[in-house]
Structures are given as C-alpha cells and as structure tokens.
Amino acid sequence: MFDPHTLTILSLGFVLGLRHALDADHLAALSTVLAERPTVQASTAIGFFWGLGHTLMLLCVGGLLLALNLTIPDTLASLFEFAVGVMLVVLGLSLARRIYREQWHLHTHEHDGQPHVHLHSHHLKPDHAHGHWYQGSLRPLLIGMAHGLAGSAALMLIVLSTVTGIGQGIGYIVVFGVGSILGMVGVGAILSLPVVYSVTVGPRAYWMVQGLACLASIGLGLLMMVRIGLGGGWS
Structure with missing residues (x-):
C-alpha cells in the first residue's frame, strides 16, 4: 500500500509525535489543568483533548503551508x-x-452509588453539583491548539526536508498528531498518579502538589519569555 520511503517517513512521524508529548512546556501546561481534577480518568481525557487540539492546529497550519509551499x-x-x-x-x-x-x-461524595473525590468549592456552589471530565474538554483543547501553533514552524521544517509531496506531508502530520495524542494520554495518566496519591494522604499534600504545578508552570513560562526575548530561542 505504501512504498518503503513513505512507511519510513510515517513511522518517524509517529515516534517523534510520541516524543513531542514529553516537551517541558507541554508537561507544565498539562499539569496545571489536570491538577484540578484528581482522577486518572479525567487526566487521560485532558491529555486526549490537549493532543487533539494540538493535532488540529498542526493540520490546519501545515496543510495551508504545504499547499502554498511556504x-x-x-x-x-x-x-x-x-x-x-x-x-x-x-x-x-x-x-x-x-x-x-x-x-x-477535597470532598468525597457519591454518584450512582460510586464514591469518588473531587476538588470542590462551597464558595461557588452551596451544593455538590459539579462538571465531570467531559465538560472540561474545551480548555485543554484550546491549550493544545496554542501549543500546536507554536510548534508548527519547527514541524514544517522537518516535513519539508523529509517528504516528497503534499500527500506525504499531510500523512506525516497526521501520524505525528496521533503519536502526540497517545503520548499526551499516557503523560496525563502518569502525571495524575502523584495528584491522586496526594488526595489519599490529605489536603495538605494535595495543595503541595498543586503548588508545585503552579511554580513549574510560572517558572518555565518566565524562562521561555526571557530566553526568547534575549534572542536565544526556545525549541
């Protein structure tokens, strides 16, 4: 179905997509979002929607650039x-x-006879109503799109130096995106483990994990801004 060169390119794109999920700025952004939802299910869903947004933006920008040869x-x-x-x-x-x-x-309550823990605020709502993981998909989707836009320049340099046509280029971006989605789902599950564990220890441990996520995100963001502002670049 595919010639050996195309298969090699697609395989490379998938592996690089998996690796791309481990970039420090991706981990920092993801940690701030999933730290608010201390469950593995919610964290993997957040990783999925982050990767989906990332892939959609890469396809939009990459497809346009490939079509215009820019x-x-x-x-x-x-x-x-x-x-x-x-x-x-x-x-x-x-x-x-x-x-x-x-x-x-932290507050433990039941839905359909199943007890679980949620980050909860009586300041916002007097009852225990809350949104579940599927209702918080828009935020990680948009964050992933922002990362996809920022990473599109570097990806296009790889694509243009590797592929021999627009079809191969789109295919490369697609498998790269699939790899990044799977990578972010896995990363979301792994990063959720200390969050979920801290919930079982107590509120103080959970707040410490939250604080680390805040500091990591702010610190890395400031470092990126300083390095780029000084002309050193980031990626």
Whole structure:
C-alpha cells in the first residue's frame, strides 16, 4: 500500500509525535489543568483533548503551508513561542488564584452509588453539583491548539526536508498528531498518579502538589519569555 520511503517517513512521524508529548512546556501546561481534577480518568481525557487540539492546529497550519509551499518566518515562530510562555504564566497564576480565592478543598461524595473525590468549592456552589471530565474538554483543547501553533514552524521544517509531496506531508502530520495524542494520554495518566496519591494522604499534600504545578508552570513560562526575548530561542 505504501512504498518503503513513505512507511519510513510515517513511522518517524509517529515516534517523534510520541516524543513531542514529553516537551517541558507541554508537561507544565498539562499539569496545571489536570491538577484540578484528581482522577486518572479525567487526566487521560485532558491529555486526549490537549493532543487533539494540538493535532488540529498542526493540520490546519501545515496543510495551508504545504499547499502554498511556504514556511513560517523565524520572527513569527518566536512570537508564537513567546505567547506560549505567557500562557504558561497565566495558567500557573490562574490555578493559584482559584485555589486561594474560591476556597477549594477535597470532598468525597457519591454518584450512582460510586464514591469518588473531587476538588470542590462551597464558595461557588452551596451544593455538590459539579462538571465531570467531559465538560472540561474545551480548555485543554484550546491549550493544545496554542501549543500546536507554536510548534508548527519547527514541524514544517522537518516535513519539508523529509517528504516528497503534499500527500506525504499531510500523512506525516497526521501520524505525528496521533503519536502526540497517545503520548499526551499516557503523560496525563502518569502525571495524575502523584495528584491522586496526594488526595489519599490529605489536603495538605494535595495543595503541595498543586503548588508545585503552579511554580513549574510560572517558572518555565518566565524562562521561555526571557530566553526568547534575549534572542536565544526556545525549541
């Protein structure tokens, strides 16, 4: 069905997509979102929607650039990466502000006879109604799209130097995206483990994990902004 060269390119794209999920800025952004939902199910769903948004943006930008035979200028690529740094700082500050101002705490209750734990705020709602994982898909989707836009320049350099046609280019982006989705689902599950474990230890341990996620996101975001601002680049 595929010639050996195409199979090699697609395999490479899939492996690089898996590896791409482990980038530090991806881990920092994901941790701030899943730290609010201390369950493996919610964390893997967040990873999936992050990867989906990332892939959709890469396909939109990559398909357009391939069709027009264009590349993203270095100055614009740096601007996109700087915007990701700003987003990481905002995500970290947003999580810290939410915990502090909305009086978040851990609360165990039942749905359909199944007990589970949720991050919960009586300051916002007097009862125990809350949204589940599928209702919080938009935020990680948009965050993934922002990361996809920032990473599109580097990906297109690889694509243009590897593929021999627009069909191979789109195929490469698709399998790269599938790899990144699977990678982010796995990363989400792994990163959820210390969060879930801290819930069993107690509120103080959970807040410490939350605090680490805040500091990591803010610190990495500031580092990205400084390095890009000084002309050193990030990726």
